[in-house]
């Protein structure tokens with residue numbers, strides 16, 4: 001009964017919402033460089049995935065125009081970037097207290113949330129004999145609960161966010177309350193430099209070698225970032241956080257469903273702008289692999305730790 005009530009609610013909300021909006025958005029005209037930005041990643045750099053659970057949903061809730069009958073899982077996965085100057089974890093996925101954390105979500109989100117939890121990142125790393133003290137930091141694509149939940153198992157790791165996200169965490173906003181609890185006393189903010197990167201006006205080149213470059217992509221939250229990775233093999237990856245939830249957002253130029261944009265995106269125009277920018281990059285540089293945080297197939301590009309991509 002609960003299940004049917006939930007689905008009925010979702011169908012009504014999404015049908016209602018999508019009927020009022022223009023169907024598509026168009027790629028933004030962004031001035032992009034002719035070539036990919038230079039990078040000299042060290043030979044020992046590696047990237048891998050740490051899946052911590054999935055949420056079960058439908059394509060209708062994954063992107064605008066998605067089929068309500070098509071089941072879609074949402075990955076809850078952290079990405080480990082091993083680099084000789086310091087290993088970074090990009091987001092954390094689900095932590096140990098996910099059951100309790102879900103109960104604190106707004107009711108509508110609780111009603112639309114069915115999930116399976118896996119092993120928290122810290123436990124996966126320890127099981128693979130990885131010393132979590134080797135982590136130089138956790139880079140948050142943004143401070144929403146499903147990206148910070150696993151911080152509870154990494155109590156000493158510094159957390160890197162731009163100052164705009166630090167302010168969002170400090171604001172007491174409902175969407176960043178868990179982050180406020182879990183990041184207390186260990187937030188390290190960084191500043192972007194005014195050096196363009198793939199049409200973005202600013203960037204933060206974490207290790208100064210172009211291997212891990214963060215660019216501001218505000219909208220989903222005020223300090224959301226995209227993470228561009230350049231691997232020693234020459235492969236390029238773009239971790240999109242929640243700019244879109246699944247790859248259809250990029251391939252179909254389809255933003256999140258209306259209800260999700262209304263409830264979750266802080267600034268829908270900015271998200272739309274970021275999306276069309278990324279679509280323009282994807283069209284000009286098809287060699288980049290784009291990975292939205294919650295797309296399990298895109299995430300499967302990355303081997304699961306201790307397997308790694310180089």
Ligand SMILES: [Zn+2]
Nearest residue numbers: 144146147242
């Ligand atoms: Zn998310």
